[in-house]
Amino acid sequence: MTGNPIVDGLQQVLAAQHLAVYAYPVIGVQVGGDAAGRARTAEAAHRLTRDAVSDQLTALGAVPQAAEPEYRPELPADSAAGAAAWAVAVEEQSSATYRFLLECAVRAGGAQRQLRQQALAGLTGAALAALPWRAMITPDRPSTAFPGAANS
Amino acid sequence: MAEITRRALLGTVGAVAAAGVGAALGLVRPVHHPVPVPPAEPPAALTEALVRQQRLLADYGPAAGLTGRTAGLRAEVAEHGDAIRALLELYPGWRLHPTVPSPVAGASPGLAAGSRAVADALRTTALQWPATEPHAVQVVPVLASIAASLSCHAQVLG
Numbered sequence: 001m002t003g004n005p006i007v008d009g010l011q012q013v014l015a016a017q018h019l020a021v022y023a024y025p026v027i028g029v030q031v032g033g034d035a036a037g038r039a040r041t042a043e044a045a046h047r048l049t050r051d052a053v054s055d056q057l058t059a060l061g062a063v064p065q066a067a068e069p070e071y072r073p074e075l076p077a078d079s080a081a082g083a084a085a086w087a088v089a090v091e092e093q094s095s096a097t098y099r100f101l102l103e104c105a106v107r108a109g110g111a112q113r114q115l116r117q118q119a120l121a122g123l124t125g126a127a128l129a130a131l132p133w134r135a136m137i138t139p140d141r142p143s144t145a146f147p148g149a150a151n152s
Numbered sequence: 153m154a155e156i157t158r159r160a161l162l163g164t165v166g167a168v169a170a171a172g173v174g175a176a177l178g179l180v181r182p183v184h185h186p187v188p189v190p191p192a193e194p195p196a197a198l199t200e201a202l203v204r205q206q207r208l209l210a211d212y213g214p215a216a217g218l219t220g221r222t223a224g225l226r227a228e229v230a231e232h233g234d235a236i237r238a239l240l241e242l243y244p245g246w247r248l249h250p251t252v253p254s255p256v257a258g259a260s261p262g263l264a265a266g267s268r269a270v271a272d273a274l275r276t277t278a279l280q281w282p283a284t285e286p287h288a289v290q291v292v293p294v295l296a297s298i299a300a301s302l303s304c305h306a307q308v309l310g
Contacts, residue, residue, distance in 0.1 A: 116292075
């Protein structure tokens with residue numbers, strides 16, 4: 001923690017983007033078919049976000065945190081279902097960081113309109129991105145009541 | 153005639169002086185009487201969020217008649233209502249009028265469009281909620297999460 005809530009929030013978002021950029025190629029290989037295309041699209045989107053957030057942090061005078069050398073899913077991602085579960089976890093992590101960024105924007109005081117918009121769009125985008133992956137695992141319950149919240 | 157001893161005289165003077173000091177302290181010491189203040193009322197935007205949620209829940213109809221995905225979505229909308237009520241409990245004035253106005257009768261926009269409209273309204277509320285409001289840190293993220301969830305509902309239903 002830096003004491004600057006906006007930098008802290010953006011660093012968390014960046015960490016989740018690093019994870020997504022690492023995970024989606026692994027996921028794409030396991031799911032195959034149309035879902036593989038979705039994984040490629042997701043990877044490209046997260047890569048763009050990663051670069052944009054990294055630039056944002058640099059503009060704020062902070063050093064963007066680097067990616068970890070590797071990331072491991074909580075459960076093995078060596079099947080289509082396992083890979084889909086990892087994709088859900090990746091997007092939930094992304095949702096959680098955007099929700100945290102929103103909290104940080106509020107704590108920072110002032111309107112912080114642009115940052116709040118970024119966090120709201122990111123939270124919704126991550127929740128929507130999780131939908132098709134969760135539908136592969138629990139078709140009758142593709143959504144969650146509180147994306148980004150602990151135990152959502 | 154009683155003889156006044158030095159000890160009795162000193163004792164009397166001491167007692168009178170102590171009483172005087174005590175009385176003086178009592179006069180100058182501030183007395184705090186509890187002043188009743190009106191309990192904080194919830195912001196209208198939060199009450200409106202509950203009205204919208206109730207309208208959407210009513211559009212789903214009773215839970216008993218639903219199955220599969222729709223049943224799951226309805227259950228989540230019900231959870232949204234619980235979360236908004238929990239936020240309203242942060243404002244003690246809410247306990248004075250814990251009910252909200254009945255949803256306005258009229259043509260329903262349909263579940264997908266209704267979900268999308270409530271999501272948009274909640275996002276606007278989360279965007280505009282004053283950072284200086286005492287419960288902003290609790291309220292804004294919850295409203296944002298519900299908005300994201302309802303955007304997913306709209307996608308599923310659309």
